Amino acid sequence: MKTKRGFEMLNVCGEHIIVPAGNENRDYSKVISLNPTAAFLWEKMTSEESFTIDDMVNALLEEYDVEENIAREDCLMIVERWKEMDLIEE
Amino acid sequence: MSEEKIITRKIENHLFMTEIRKAFGEDGMKSVTFVVRGFSMQPFLWNGRDKVVLVPPRKPQKGDVVLAEVAKRRYALHRVIDEKDGIYTMQGDGNPTWMTEQFKEENIVGIADAFIRKGKYVSLKSRKWRWYSTLWMTLRPLRRIILGIYRRTYKNALK
Secondary structure, eight states, X not given: XXXXXXXXXXEXXXXXXXXXXXXXXXXXXXXXXXXXXXXXXXXXXXXXXXXXHHHHHHHHHHHSOOOHHHHHHHHHHHHHHHHHTTOEEO | OOGGXXXXXXXXXXXXXXXXXXXXXXXXXXXXXXXXXXXXXXXXXXXXXXXXXXXXXXXXXXXXXXXXEEETTEEEEEEEEEEETTEEEXXXXXXXTTOOEEEEGGGEEEEEEEEEETTEEEETTSHHHHHHHHHHHHTGGGHHHHHHHHHHHTGGGGO
């Protein structure tokens, strides 16, 4: 899978949010907010041509002190959310 | 996105104003949209329900609705009612007529271009807004009475 193009991640008042890129209006009333882990993964995965759950798990293991099965669970959950929000494609 | 995953986050005013200035400045945005807070622009704008579309600062005209820093770290989105020697006076539609704020052009964070009221887009150039404005300003002497009735009718408007 890969992250869809046309989004940019911003830091607004300490929150990581994703907004459509190239807009001349910024709508703070409707933003997609990411927690720090999700923001970290989003940044990593956006720089890849495509990625798998394993890539995400490995990225987490490199950056955070976390057990693999927990990291995998989190990644599956995050991917689920991103699919719901239409941020990634196959 | 499913409904239950939409959460509302309140951001401290001064922090958010800094963000808006950055959006207009280095990010080059032509407008920003956000949900209004407070009750001072009732009956037109309701806390938490309505939104404002703000454009970058310019020289304001009487009747413009301006977001400005009116005292150190105190901000208001109100209607400009007067200007004298570069000092602007503004007032919330829902505030008593003796309650006004002063600001200078450099204190402006942005100027309202449109409102999104009950989900409907209302341009400040629209006939609807101009008609409402004229009516509201004409009724200014009766404001205390009208707001009193209004607030008794819509008690939840103040909650």
